[in-house]
Structure formats: C-alpha cells, structure tokens
Amino acid sequence: MVKITNEIVLKIAKELGFDIIGFTKAEILNDQILLYENWLNNGFHSGMDYLNKNIDKKKDVSKVLPSVKSIISLGVNYYKNEGYADKPDNSGKVSRYAWGKDYHIVIKEMLNKLESQLKEIDNNFESISYVDTGPVLDKVWAVKAGLGWMGKHTNVINRNIGSWFFIANILCNYEFTYSEEINDFCGSCNACIEACPTKAIIVPYLVDSNKCISYHTIENKRVIPDVFKNQFDDWAFGCDICQDVCPWNRKFSKVTNKLEFEAKNKFIKKDEIDQMSESDFNNKFKDSPLKRSKLKGIKRNLSFIIE
Numbered sequence: 163m164v165k166i167t168n169e170i171v172l173k174i175a176k177e178l179g180f181d182i183i184g185f186t187k188a189e190i191l192n193d194q195i196l197l198y199e200n201w202l203n204n205g206f207h208s209g210m211d212y213l214n215k216n217i218d219k220k221k222d223v224s225k226v227l228p229s230v231k232s233i234i235s236l237g238v239n240y241y242k243n244e245g246y247a248d249k250p251d252n253s254g255k256v257s258r259y260a261w262g263k264d265y266h267i268v269i270k271e272m273l274n275k276l277e278s279q280l281k282e283i284d285n286n287f288e289s290i291s292y293v294d295t296g297p298v299l300d301k302v303w304a305v306k307a308g309l310g311w312m313g314k315h316t317n318v319i320n321r322n323i324g325s326w327f328f329i330a331n332i333l334c335n336y337e338f339t340y341s342e343e344i345n346d347f348c349g350s351c352n353a354c355i356e357a358c359p360t361k362a363i364i365v366p367y368l369v370d371s372n373k374c375i376s377y378h379t380i381e382n383k384r385v386i387p388d389v390f391k392n393q394f395d396d397w398a399f400g401c402d403i404c405q406d407v408c409p410w411n412r413k414f415s416k417v418t419n420k421l422e423f424e425a426k427n428k429f430i431k432k433d434e435i436d437q438m439s440e441s442d443f444n445n446k447f448k449d450s451p452l453k454r455s456k457l458k459g460i461k462r463n464l465s466f467i468i469e
Contacts, residue, residue, distance in 0.1 A: 164283050167413055168338050170391065174279050175236060177345035178272050179420065180396035182237035182320055182329060184307030184341040188223055188230045188333065194302045195221040201368070208371040219297035226297055227290045229335035235307035237318075238269055241326035241411075242425050246396075247391040253429040254398020254464050257376065260451035262423035265293045265328045267449060269293045273330055289334040300329045301413075308341030315354035316365040321347065326418075347410070354404035357391045363404065375401035379463045380455055386466050398430045398463045401453055427452060 168185060175183045178442070195217065207213045219225045225231070240262075246255050259265065273291040278432045292298050299317050305311060309329070310320035317325040321344065348366075355363045361372035371377040376398050378386050395403065405411055427450055435457070443457040452460065 166280055166336055168364050170283065171276075171280065171338070175276055175279075177236075178275055179238065180236045180272065180276075180330075181239045181323065182309050184235045184304070184309050186233050186235065186303060186307040186340050187337075188233055190222050191220070192225065194299060206368070206370045206372070207274040208263060208377055208381075209383065210371065220299050223298060223333050224242055227288065227335070229288050230333045231337050232333075232340075233303045233307060234332040234334060234338075235309055236273075236330045236332070237304070237306045237309050237320065237323075237327040238265070238272070238420070239323050239327045239331070239416060240420065240423045241324070241415045241418055242423065243415070243417050243423055244425055244428065246428070249396065249429055250431060252433060252434065252468055253396075253431045254414040254467055255396050256398060256427050256430060256452070257400025257402050259328070260399055261425040261428050262420075263449045264451050264453075265423075266293050266295065268328050268420070268422045269328055273332065277332065287334065287336060289332050291330060293328065293330045298333070300331055303331050304329045306343060308344055311344045311346045311348070312367060313354065313362055313408065313410075314348050314352065315408070316322060316369050317405060319347070319408070319410050322412070322414060322416075324413075324415045325405055325408060326411065326415055331423060336355065345394065351409060353407045357403050357407040359395055359403065362391055365439060375403075379459075383459070386462065391466070394467045396467055398423035398460065398467060399455060400430045426450075430460060432468050435460055435464055438447065 165330055172183055221268060224230050240259055277291060279288050280463050294300055304318045310318040312317040313325060319325045338438055360373045360375060362369050379397055379399050438457060440457055447453050
C-alpha cells in the first residue's frame with residue numbers, strides 16, 4: 163500500500179486545476195463558533211435562516227466524518243481581467259464569480275476526480291468534500307490551512323492571487339504535514355470598508371448582510387428596502403466593490419485559465435429579462451449561478467436599479 167503524502171495530493175490537485183492547496187488538522191472550532199453564533203444572534207445573517215443549521219457539525223467536523231483527521235483546503239482562481247466600462251444601457255452588472263458556469267458544478271467535478279484518485283492510491287482513504295455548501299465553515303478552514311488570511315471584507319486573501327478564488331474543503335481520515343497560517347496583511351488599510359456604498363462592513367471583519375448588496379440581489383427573497391435606492395451602483399446580481407478596491411487584488415490578481423469561467427453573463431439586460439418566460443430563463447441560465455435568484459428575483463433587482 164502506498165501512503166498518500168502532501169506531495170501526492172499537491173501533484174494531483176494541481177493537475178486537476180486547483181490553484182492553491184493547504185492542509186490543516188481537524189479540530190473543534192470553539193473560538194470560531196462563538197464568533198459565528200454572535201454574528202447570528204445579532205441578526206447579521208438577515209433572511210439566511212439556513213445558516214442557523216448544523217452548528218454542532220460546523221463546530222466539530224467529526225460529526226460529519228467520524229474518522230476525520232485532516233482538512234485539505236483548496237482554492238480555484240476565477241479572476242477575469244475585464245471591467246464594466248462596456249455596460250449596455252438598461253442593464254445590470256453581474257459579480258465576477260457568476261460570469262461563467264456555476265462553480266459548484268465545476269469544482270465538485272474536480273473534487274470527485276481528486277478523491278477518486280486518492281482512493282485508488284489507498285482504498286482506506288475516506289473523505290467528504292464540500293464547495294461552499296454543507297456543514298463546514300469554509301473560510302475558517304481555508305485560513306487555518308494557510309490559503310490566506312481573512313480580509314476586513316471577510317473574503318480570504320492570498321498573497322499571490324488576491325481574493326478572487328473559490329474555496330473547497332475535503333475532510334479526510336489521513337494525517338499530513340500541516341500548513342502554517344498566514345499573517346494578516348490588511349494592516350491599516352480600510353479601502354473595502356470605505357468603498358462599500360451601503361456601509362455593510364460595519365467594523366473590520368464583520369459584514370451585516372442586512373446592508374449588503376450581494377445579499378439583497380441574491381439571497382433576499384423579499385422586497386429590497388427603499389433606503390438602498392440609488393446605492394447599488396448598477397449591481398443586478400452580487401457585488402464586487404469590496405474586492406475591486408482591495409490593494410492585494412489590484413496588484414496580484416492573476417487571470418484564470420479556466421474556460422468555464424469565461425465572461426458569458428457579465429451583464430443582464432432588462433428588456434431581455436422582461437420578455438423571458440420561466441422556461442426561457444431556466445434554459446439560458448441552466449448552468450449559471452444566476453439561477454439562484456430565479457427570474458422573479460432578477461426582474462426585481464433590475465427594476466430596483468433601473469428607473
């Protein structure tokens with residue numbers, strides 16, 4: 163039997179297209195869960211009630227995978243070096259992460275291949291993986307695995323590629339040589355806090371979803387409060403302002419080579435959306451993150467930002 167090593171995981175993961183990989187020991191997240199519960203108790207999750215679920219599993223991942231010893235944390239760069247200067251009239255902007263194919267689909271396929279290959283090396287390898295879903299605190303494990311540090315905008319920042327990357331985590335029953343955590347290099351910079359038009363970053367490292375443009379254009383299923391009128395800067399799905407102004411992104415972002423993340427849906431045109439049926443919308447955006455807001459939500463968002 164061949165033992166799976168850091169080097170083996172790194173080699174296979176890189177070949178499959180993962181850009182950054184780290185390893186950390188599975189442990190109970192006492193301090194992090196206290197912060198998380200405090201955030202929930204203050205109502206900063208707004209209408210995302212699903213975030214209240216599985217707190218016990220988020221705290222102790224052995225309740226997800228009893229044999230867990232380590233977490234392999236992985237990042238996939240999605241940055242495209244395009245702006246929004248070419249925005250058509252009567253249209254809204256889409257966050258970069260949603261320009262192409264749904265990252266859940268793309269990365270889950272990559273994870274399945276990685277786990278299958280590791281299982282072939284050692285059939286005693288046990289794992290469960292998640293991409294921004296499931297009862298795991300993705301960003302916490304990414305930070306502990308050395309992928310980057312938690313920025314003041316609450317996105318993880320990597321020194322080499324900035325914060326434009328998706329996070330995936332594999333819980334597994336193997337032990338590895340563990341990565342060192344990265345120091346916080348935000349320093350005295352408050353660019354993200356100052357740039358947010360709705361003041362959603364209420365203090366460094368704390369976002370109030372009730373004020374967040376991304377929340378209101380993606381997760382909020384109710385009416386967008388009028389108090390935010392003329393503050394959305396033409397965002398119809400998501401918002402990248404806090405990442406766009408980050409000096410680490412401005413200096414170190416690298417363009418992804420993933421064809422799946424090409425800019426197919428950089429803008430949403432109001433006239434086109436207004437004429438769509440549910441089936442038209444579902445066909446056009448069948449593999450896109452825009453499906454999450456549904457046709458009704460996208461129509462609402464465009465009506466909110468376009469007079």
